[in-house]
Amino acid sequence: MGGMRDIGALLERFGEGKTAAAARLITILEEGGDGAERVMDTIFARTSGAYRIGFTGPPGAGKSTLVYRLAKLFRQKEHEIGIIAVDPTSPFSGGALLGDRIRMQKLSEDPKIFVRSLASRGSLGGISNCTDEVADLLDAFGKDLIIIETVGVGQSELEIAEKSHTVVVILVPESGDGIQAMKAGLMEIGDIFVMNKADHPDAVLAAREIENSLRLKDIPEGNWQPPVLLTSALEETGMEDVIREIENHRRWLEERDLFEEKRRLILRSRVRDAFMDKLERKLWHDSSITRILESRIGEVYDGRLSPYRMVEELERLVTVE
């Protein structure tokens, strides 16, 4: 590898606005460990609360194409944009084909837009485990709008809700009657629903079905009522509506001080996640825990001790007042 491995020098270059340094620091964040912590310790104080928008929805729904169109429009409004595009890591090879950039090619011509593809690596939540950290870094790099595109495997896309101010759920007519969306929990997390591929004749009907399922949820008056929009990212129609609703949602949050509250919640869940990660590693490598585990796992194997009684014994070694 070689190059600028020294974190101190990288941080300095980063402060001068060098793209290569920012990109290198993201790699360090992805690797985790002490290097990542050191980067975060410096970066975090330089963040200034960039707005985070999550885009989720089934594979092939048009997330990347839509993000591309919207990013261009947001640029006309003087926003500086960071895009984090997550694609799945193959559980078999550990490799990943990161293809979201294909739809965003032209963004590489604009130096005010930074696009980074991340492989989901070990994470199951449809985003990479370091998404928050990368978003912070882009924020500290001067981006005031961070767009996160999830994997969209339709399993647990819920994590994106913990990491964004506004969640846009993208659906397509062929994803069926909205039941799929409900099963995937997407109806719960969407602040804005977009029925993309509206050039398809079934789109209007499909959008109406989503509206119906939202109505069934009976969202209390005074809460945000998620709109359902029709777009064709391919033919570039309906884009202004999406921008307007994102801005509406942002204003809605801000007027109610929910923006700050959301930020507090986001940070709280981050501290919890990082703490639990550390604790898990620490406990699992603790010598007295390992000793008891090794000496008595045979009893569990023989059926003399239930796994839960074993856990109880291990738990006794950990005291929290």
Add this chain to the structure above:
Amino acid sequence: MAKKIRVLVAKPGLDGHDRGAKVVANALRDAGMEVIYTGLHQTPEMIAEAAVQEDVDVVGLSILSGAHLTMFPRIIELLKKQEAEHIKVFGGGIIPAEDVEKLESMGVAKVFGPGTDTRDIIKYLKQEFE
């Protein structure tokens, strides 16, 4: 765990098919690498900018159009300008044997001839970048 190799696979120029590039991208993914695939019709500027933002170890270019003698040095120069000369560039496609040495003297890390077995590319990348 071994370090993840990150590769950007790009197809510069105007000629319109990327079957070869896709085969390579898939093979590298199956060999455990993270492959950023950027598609057809890339300018050198777009390729270099994407490579820098993605912090890849290496860029693989598939060239069929005969533009290799301008394309490769241009991308290498753009990477240097961005303080990203640590990103290496390799290539494959239809490149006449007499140009290979020329390209290597321009700083191209490796040139694979037409019909190269993807296993050779994988072996090379693992050797150099893991």
